[in-house]
Amino acid sequence: MKKNLISLGALESKGLKITMEGGVLKAVYGALVVMKGIRQNNLYFLQGSTVIGGAAVTEAADADSTDTTRLWHMRLGHAGEKALQGLVKQGLLKGAKACKLEFCEHCVLGKQTRVKFGTAIHHTKGILDYVHTDV
Incomplete structure (x- = not known):
């Protein structure tokens, strides 16, 4: 960050999806757009502020x-x-x-939890027709 550079590979390794279309760079985490940039002279400049x-x-x-x-x-x-x-x-x-603190999207994102798996009913007749594994 000292040289105002950011690694797209590092963002991808953190789970962000990177798209570059029409001179616009977007970094998306789930449904949340984390970062946007515009291409100028073969470089992408951050829109917004840090x-x-x-x-x-x-x-x-x-x-x-x-x-x-x-x-x-x-x-x-x-x-x-x-x-x-x-x-x-x-x-x-x-x-x-x-x-008073203003809205903090990072706090909201950190409090989100995954949805539980639904219970399934399996009708099997024989031994080992349905096997549970942990991959």
Whole structure:
């Protein structure tokens, strides 16, 4: 990331589907579009923004306070609002103000679970007509 480069192979190994059509690059995880890019002079440039900045902000404005809270939320492993407020009360977040967290798609994605397999009824007559295996 220091040189603003990202490996498509690394994204694919994490389970993302990469498509490049008509000069547009998309990285999709399930139904969620994680990243988009536009081709300019044989390079794909990211559309959108990345989260950067220092977490030790003094005299933060409302917009900066929201960004700082979001940054701490991600740095602390997507900690909840109550946990962040507790850390602010203890003075551990260096100038960050406790404010309401905005929607975090990573938190929602992390809480999704797989659907259970349905129960099937098998009508077999003989021995070993139906075999359960663990591959």
